[in-house]
Amino acid sequence: MEDTFYYYFLTCLWSLTPIRLHEIVDYYGGPKEFYEASEKDYEGIHKKTIQTILRTKSEDSLLRNWENLRRDTVRFIPCNSPDYPKEFLQLPDYPFGIYIEGKLPHELDPEGGRSPRIAVVGARNGTTYGRETAFRYAKELAMSGCRIISGLASGIDGAAHAGCLDGQGYTIGILGSGIHKIYPKENYKLYLSMRERGGILSEYPPDLEPYAHLFPRRNRLISILADYVLVVEAKKKSGSLITVDYALEQGKTVGAVPGRPCDVLSEGCNHLIRQGAACVTDACDVLEELADNPGFLTVRKDQVPVNLSLGLAQDEKKVYSVLRLEPQFVDDIITAIDFPVWKTVSILSELEIKGVVRQDPHQFYYRIQ
Amino acid sequence: MYSCVMSGTIFGIQGVLIQVEADLSDGLPGFHMVGYLSGEVRESSERIRTAIRNSGFELPPKRVVINLSPADIRKNGAGFDLPIAVAMLISLGYIPEAYTRDILFIGELGLNGAVLPMNGVLAIVDEAVKQGYRYVVVSTENANEASLIPGIHVIGVDSLEVLVQILNADVKITPIDSPHVMMIRADQSIRQKQDTIPQSFINFKDFKGQPLIRRAMEIAASGMHNILMTGPPGAGKTMAAKCLTGILPELNHEESMEITKIYSIRGLFDSRQGLIRTRPFRAPHHTITSTSLIGGGVYPVPGEITLAHHGVLFLDELPEFNKNVIEVLRQPLEDGHVVVNRLQASYHFPADVMLIAAMNPCPCGCYPDRTKCSCSVQQIRHYQGKVSRAILDRMDLMLRIQPVKYQDILDHKEEEDSEVIRERVCRVHRLQKKRYRKYGYYYNSQLTMDGIREFCVLDRESKDYMQSIFEKHDLSARGYHRLLKLARTIADMDGEEDIYIRHVSEAAAYRIIQE
Structure with missing residues (x-):
């Protein structure tokens, strides 16, 4: 044998x-x-x-x-192999082997340098605002040359992966189940594109069904692989905070996106900031933090897109100015503007096609920053 | 001695005339009925003989054979009692045969000889007039209903005895004046006497706030489009649906006659109010079976969807309906009629309805308000998944509805009256009827492929816009065509011949739901 x-x-x-x-x-x-x-x-x-x-x-x-x-398309890498990520070996309980589909981050790094890796984590049942934020930050970080690591869960995790792919970056998802048992199912599409353009990693055999108690364990792999852990939205008792605990133990930098004090889904983030985590209100905040580290390949800050004028017509501007970052019911938008109903509705629809406005759920509109 | 009179029965929603023959001959006394009869018709032999005896006529011990023809139509219902009794009385010589020609007899008999009313008289009488009959004898309770059909003299009688009396004089010449008879001449048709019936809808005036629903309801009414409303309990879904019937135009005479016939067959029609003028509003409970929704039974009868013909079928709490009950709606919603197949025949029931469905967004109903709703993503997905894509695809307007705000309830701002909205809707209906008069349909929602090609023309600009919608939202072919039809209605409301970007974009806001 x-x-x-x-x-x-x-x-x-x-x-x-x-x-x-x-x-x-x-x-x-x-x-x-x-x-x-x-x-x-x-x-x-x-x-x-x-x-x-x-x-x-x-x-x-x-x-x-x-x-x-x-x-199988899944590769098995034992811990004594040279391909095995060196970072894992720092863990006292490193996995004896990992299963990987796609590429590992260090396999893409050129000789003598490496791109910074950022873990973006957060609540599974995040708000639309939270998902949009994760998507945007991940996209901007990817465009600046960072790699995004997350857990391929629903909510913030999925949005971060999707944002990274949208920014043509590399992203790796670390699963709490076997690679052939993607959970949740709704992320299957995401999994297919990550397999092509990123990586999927698991320490469990490919056919292992998802078990709830195995999920927190994989968080140690997410944080050890990353240089920086960014929490987007988290409740006070959240799996994301487990990742943060691991990260602090492992000596990684932690940042959190602040939220309103009354929001249940921001309690975790605000708590982290109070305890000394970096307060992240922009993707550039993360990049600046990383810029001090000489070991990294230079990140391209100039790649972060600046929101220029959207090129909207007079009436469109009027409707756009009423919209907020959180979804708002269409009736409230209609009442806020003195246009006839048809006009407001059709302008919203046109703005959506232009890609500056989205709905979630149906007929709740919000603007994209 | 042989004799024969005419009667009729219902086949689906169609009246069919039946010839009733009686023959009395010497031989072993007995009573035989033939002619593909159902149980209730067979039972009538006892009723008829007792009724004849109790009306004071002697029934000699003879061999009686009754035949109902044509023999290939299954006869059901109690309406043959009266014609069979009349045919026997002719054979016995109590009624002169010459006087009963040209008369149609419909009615059930009581043991005491009373003539009782039955369902579906309107459809049978309508068929009789088409075939040239000029007189019909029914029970007094049915007389008003029968007289809704122009061109026929109606004689309502309350007992067999009275009927024999008046048939002994020639009713066609002598007018009768008796408290037991209700004679309505063809020129006195009840139709002319009717005023508009009091309506039981809610006025849009009382519907505060919620501008989106108001607008969408008007669009739906203008083009007879289907609607799906999603919102928390108490947001006003049912009220909105009830308001909608108030802004639909009145039925025209043909539609009115069609619906009245259907209601008459189901026994849901009050003849004192004349023809049904308002559009039907049917709201079956979610425990309904698929048979009672689309029609069926051993002798198929029309279901709720046919009762809502030319009107509104309102399905409240859509996900609570049995899944296969909703799925049977697929074909009728596309074709506008139901076909129920039996071994002997297939029955066509009209089902041109506007479907209004209402549902909660999640099991607790409060999503997306996360301060109230604690349903998991899976629960929400499961709940919404109870309504299949196929049915969602047939919905033209998909609306969110949120509870009214306190300010709106307090606000004394005058909202538009249903009457004003109805005026506008009527204008759009007239426009469509005029445009489609050669094509066999009335409304934008019924447009065929050829119709779409001809009437939903986009200019270059809106064509490009449509393409970006198509690509962005990954539309299906059906979704694309439904969107065009909806845009056509919005353009019609705007008084525009062509469809512009603003119409397409508004339609897209209602029509398209993304994942």
Whole structure:
């Protein structure tokens, strides 16, 4: 059996916490020795853990999936491979192997330099405003040469990936499930384009279904891979704050987009700022922070698009000036302007085609900054 | 002795004339009925014999054979009691045969000889007039209804005994003056006496605020477009739908007759009010079955969608309807009629309705107001997913509706009266009817492919604009054509011959829902 197989076997023991697994493997002196140990060798290990190990070892699917992996588009990289991201090895509980589709960020970096990587994280049920913000910041950062890392969840994560792709940048999503079980399903389209133009990474076997308790664990990979963690919208008790905790432990810079004090979805961000996180109100704030680091490839600040005049007609300007960044019901817009209903409605519709106004949900309009 | 009289029955929503033959002969006494009869017609033999005896006529012990022809139409309903009794009485010599020619008999009998009313008289009488019959005998309760059809003399009687009395004189010459008879001559048709019926809609005057809905309702009424309203409970969805019937133009005579016939068949019609003039508004509950929605049954009868013909079918709480109930609407909404197939025949029921549907945006109803709604994204998606794409695609206007604000309720600002809006809608309806008079349809929403090509012409500028909409929103072919039809209506309201950008863009704001 080749060496990689033993690392593959270790990833199949996903039900054990990584730190525990490391302890056990260290005890036996290596993956190969651990795999080849017989039942009576497993002394001093908890009974349940032994059962899990033996069951995984004896399953037919273990070898079958190993065989399938050779034909798969998914690459398996064990932790002893030179391709394995060096950053992960700083973790006490680094994954024994990772599954990757597309490219890893360091594979794209030229010799002797690297592009800054920014993790953009936030609430799954973020507001429209939050998603737009994540999209815009990710796009602008991507255009300045940054790479965007996130968790391919719904809400802020998805918007950040989409924004990066829109800015022709590279983005990698780190999953909490197997690569073939994209969760949530609504991001499948995003997954398809990220596979082509970015990367998808998971520490779990490709066919593993999503389990809620595995998701927080992958946050340590998001933060370790990034140089900067940006929180866009988060509740007080949020998974994004787990990422922040990891990031602080790992010595990364954390920034947060401030919100109104009364907003539940901004409580987490405002709390972070109070504790000393950078207050980010513009993509340039992030770039400036990174500019001090000599190790990075120069970021192109001038690439950030400046909002010039939108070239709107008189009446269009009038309607546009009433719109806000949060969605507003069309009736309120109609009442705010003294145009006949048809005029306001058709102007809104034209502005939407021009791409300066959007609806979410239907007939709730907001402007894009 | 042989005798025969005419009667009629209902086939789908169509009246069909039936010849009733009776033959009395010597032999073993008995009563036989033939002619493809359903259970309730077969049962009538006991009723008829008892009614004849109780009306004071003697029934000798003879062999009686009754035949209803044509034999290939299934006869159902109790309306054959009267003609069978009359045919037997002719054979027995109580009524001179010569006097009953040219007369149609419809009615059920009680055991005491009373003539009882039945459903669907209007359709049968209409068919009789077309075939040249000049007199019809019905129960007194049905007399008004029968007289709604011009060109026929109606004789309403309340018992078999009275009928025999008046048939012994030639009713066609002698006028009768009796409290038991209600004679309405063809020239006294009840139709002329009717005034407009009191209406039970809500006036738009009382509908405060919500400018988008007001505008959209007027557009929908002008082109008879379908609407889907989404909004939280209590936002005014039902009220908006009720307001809508008030701004629709009155029915013309043909439409009126068509609807009255349908209501008569279903027994939902009050003849004292004359023909139905207002457009129907049907709001079936969401527990309705697919059969009662589109029509059906062993002897197919029209369903709710046909009862809403030329009017409004309002489906409140759309996602709560059984999924297959909503899906059966697909074909009728496209074609404007329902076909119910049975082994013997297929029945065509008209179903040219304007569909108004209302739904909540999520299980709790408050989305997108996240301060009130705590439904998960999956829940919202699941709830909205109960309405299929196919049905959404058939909706021309998709509207959000939000609760009225307190200021709007307090505000004493005069809102437009329904009557004023209706005037404008009528103008647009006239315009469409004039434009489409050669094409067999009335409204923009009914435009065919050829019609769209001919009447929905875009200038260069709006063509380019349409292209950018098409690409941006990834429209389907159906979506594109529906958008054009809606733009046509908006242009008509604007009094424009051509469709301009402002019309297309307004239509797009209502028509297109993106993911």
